[in-house]
Structure formats: structure tokens, C-alpha cells
Amino acid sequence: MFRYIREAVEVLAALAPSLAEAMKTIQEMAFVILDGTLLSIDWIAADTPYYSGKRKRHGMNIQVLADPFGRLLLASLALPGSAHDLTAARQHGIIDALTDAGLKCWADKAYQGADGPVRVPFRDRRLKRWKRRHNTTHAKIRCVGEQAMATLKGWRLLRKLRCSTNRITNFVKAVLVLHHAST
Numbered sequence: 001m002f003r004y005i006r007e008a009v010e011v012l013a014a015l016a017p018s019l020a021e022a023m024k025t026i027q028e029m030a031f032v033i034l035d036g037t038l039l040s041i042d043w044i045a046a047d048t049p050y051y052s053g054k055r056k057r058h059g060m061n062i063q064v065l066a067d068p069f070g071r072l073l074l075a076s077l078a079l080p081g082s083a084h085d086l087t088a089a090r091q092h093g094i095i096d097a098l099t100d101a102g103l104k105c106w107a108d109k110a111y112q113g114a115d116g117p118v119r120v121p122f123r124d125r126r127l128k129r130w131k132r133r134h135n136t137t138h139a140k141i142r143c144v145g146e147q148a149m150a151t152l153k154g155w156r157l158l159r160k161l162r163c164s165t166n167r168i169t170n171f172v173k174a175v176l177v178l179h180h181a182s183t
Contacts, residue, residue, distance in 0.1 A: 009167075009174045016173035022065060022074040023097050031104040032073065033066045033145030034094065034111065034118065036085035037153065039078070039168065041161045049080035050165065057081075060161070060168050061088050066148035071183065075152070075176045078168040085110035106142050151179065 017025070026032055038052050038059035050058045059081035065074040076092045089095050089111065098105050099116035106119050114120070121135040152158065155175045161168055 006167075009170050012174035012177045013170040015177045017074060017176075019074060019076075019093060019097055023101055025073060026065070026067075026103060027101060029067055029103070031068060031106060031141075032098070033068070033142055033148070034063065034089065034098075034105050034107040035066070035142075035145045035149050036061055036063045036088060036110060037149050038062075038081050039153075039158055039161055039172070041081075041165065041168070049082050052081035060165060061085070062152075062172055063089050063092060063094060064145075064149055064152060065094070066145045068144065070144040070147045070151070072148050072152060072176055072179055075172045078165070078172060080165075086112070086114055089114070106138065106145070108142060152176075155179075 038057070039062055040057055040059045041050060042058070050060070052059055052061075060078040061081055061083045062078055063076035063085065064072060067073055074094075076088065076094065079088050079091070083091075086095075095114050095116065095118065098118065101117075103117055104119060105117050107114070109120055109123055111118050112120050112123060119138065121138045122131045124131075127135070152172075152175065157171060158175060161171065163171070
């Protein structure tokens, strides 16, 4: 029984778009929204790379690209939870692909320092009025990406993963394919 489930998940994961395929779709859009999330996992013996100090729990880091309407376009490979969002995006080649495409990308403060087309809000405790307005506008644009992330996390399977960390990428990609099939 479990073998059939694993094989079905692998077949669905194989249908998920790669970064190159997603970039072909993205070329026609005005901008995209990049966001990362931590999918919770059970504690494991080799917990150091999977422990996120920011979230204070074990998990896997997933990078997601969403279109301006909040539809999921791409879910990256799962990295250990200790990986920073900017590092994960660079490691997957998302930042380079967006730079090559010349496409604007809206992201949160975690992507501060990403050069090229990635737009991030200003960081400071005391911002001038125009910078605060800019951050408000930026947050209004980026909230659509947060809704896409909520759609991904709405799948009960991804709320608390109790499987091998090697299979999490396939689960996320299978959920992405099923999400595209249902919309």
C-alpha cells in the first residue's frame, strides 16, 4: 500500500514545472513574488541542519514563486531549515534566472542583498515618511504571495511532515501539481 502511495507521489512530482519551464511562463508577466517558508518536520537525530533558529523548530526551507494573482508557479527543492531564504534562492538559481529574464520580483526583508530585479522593503527603525509609504505599498503587493503560500500550507499533508527529509521535495511538488489541476 505505501509503495503505491510513494509511486503516485513520485509520478505527480515529475509533472511539476522545473525552473526553466516556470521561467517561460513568467516571461509574460509584469512581476512575480518570491517568498520562502519553513515546513515543520518531526525532530530527527541529526537535528542541527534542520533546526531553524528564527522559527525555533525543525523544518525544511521551501522557496516559492507566485504570479501577481496569487497562483503558485514554482516550488523549489527542500533544503534544511537552517538555510536562509536568500541563500536558498541563490542555491536554486532563482535569483540568477530572474536576473537573466529581466523580470521584477517582489520579496520580503529576508532577501535584502539580492541584487538585480529583486525589490525589498527598506530596513530601519526610524524611516522617513516616503520610505514608510513605500514599505506599505510593497507589503500590499507582496501580500498576494503570502496568500499563495497559505494555499500551499493549506494542504494538511504539509502542516507537519512525518517522513524522511528526502521525500519532502516530492510531496511539495505533488501538492503543486494537484493545486494546478484543481484550479
